Amino acid sequence: MKKFWLSRWTRALLFLLCLIPFLDLIWRFEHNQLTANPIEVITHRTGDWALRFLLITLAITPLRAILNQPQLIRFRRMTGLYAFFYGCLHLTTWAWLDKGLDFSEMWQDVIKRRFITMGMFTLLTMLPLAVTSTAGWIRRLGYRRWQLLHRAIYISALAGVIHYYWGVKSDIRLPVLYGCILALLLAYRFTIAMQWRAQSELSAQARR
Numbered sequence: 571m572k573k574f575w576l577s578r579w580t581r582a583l584l585f586l587l588c589l590i591p592f593l594d595l596i597w598r599f600e601h602n603q604l605t606a607n608p609i610e611v612i613t614h615r616t617g618d619w620a621l622r623f624l625l626i627t628l629a630i631t632p633l634r635a636i637l638n639q640p641q642l643i644r645f646r647r648m649t650g651l652y653a654f655f656y657g658c659l660h661l662t663t664w665a666w667l668d669k670g671l672d673f674s675e676m677w678q679d680v681i682k683r684r685f686i687t688m689g690m691f692t693l694l695t696m697l698p699l700a701v702t703s704t705a706g707w708i709r710r711l712g713y714r715r716w717q718l719l720h721r722a723i724y725i726s727a728l729a730g731v732i733h734y735y736w737g738v739k740s741d742i743r744l745p746v747l748y749g750c751i752l753a754l755l756l757a758y759r760f761t762i763a764m765q766w767r768a769q770s771e772l773s774a775q776a777r778r
């Protein structure tokens with residue numbers, strides 16, 4: 571299994587898999603299959619995938635421990651960057667196709683509609699994570715500081731769920747489901763952190 575995760579082919583395959591939602595949108599656009607309201611479909615699909623990739627990125631750490639597959643960590647940067655990629659497509663769809671790049675209308679939306687404000691906030695919190703995702707930035711910041719900064723992904727995911735929840739008109743089932751998944755991931759993280767703390771306190775006591 572280790573060989574499979576480390577293979578360049580697996581990486582390429584996963585890269586292509588993550589690209590499918592984007593290729594699917596292009597194919598549907600080319601074949602006039604985006605319903606009577608293509609802008610709405612593109613906005614919804616890109617927003618959905620941005621949030622899904624954020625949650626997938628957060629799920630990698632627990633999955634590698636549960637499945638005992640530490641090599642899975644290799645894909646965390648890729649899924650995180652895909653979340654940012656779909657988030658940028660989502661923003662571009664709204665700004666360009668929906669608002670026609672009318673900056674004053676966009677600004678009015680940002681300050682008057684709380685769900686748009688939250689969407690902007692979500693993408694802004696993802697920006698430093700995408701920029702500092704390279705090995706060069708890990709070196710520059712030092713691993714501890716880099717790790718601390720990248721915990722902000724929980725804030726991005728929470729803001730993304732709130733943005734979705736505030737944006738839906740009636741059926742809140744999906745944003746609530748995403749919220750529950752995020753709560754589970756946070757609970758897992760919290761439990762592990764507590765276990766680490768208890769362990770290091772025990773070993774400190776043993777050393778005394």
Ligand code: HEM
Binds near residue numbers: 610615
């Ligand atoms: C950059 C600023 C953003 C703007 C201006 C924005 C705007 C929008 C708009 C106009 C909608 C459609 C709402 C409707 O039709 O009722 C929407 C839906 C959505 N957005 Fe955003 N958004 C932003 C950022 C984000 C980010 C960063 C994420 C995810 C991480 C996200 C996730 C979603 C989701 C999941 C939906 C619902 C899709 C669905 O109903 O299937 N948005 N957003």
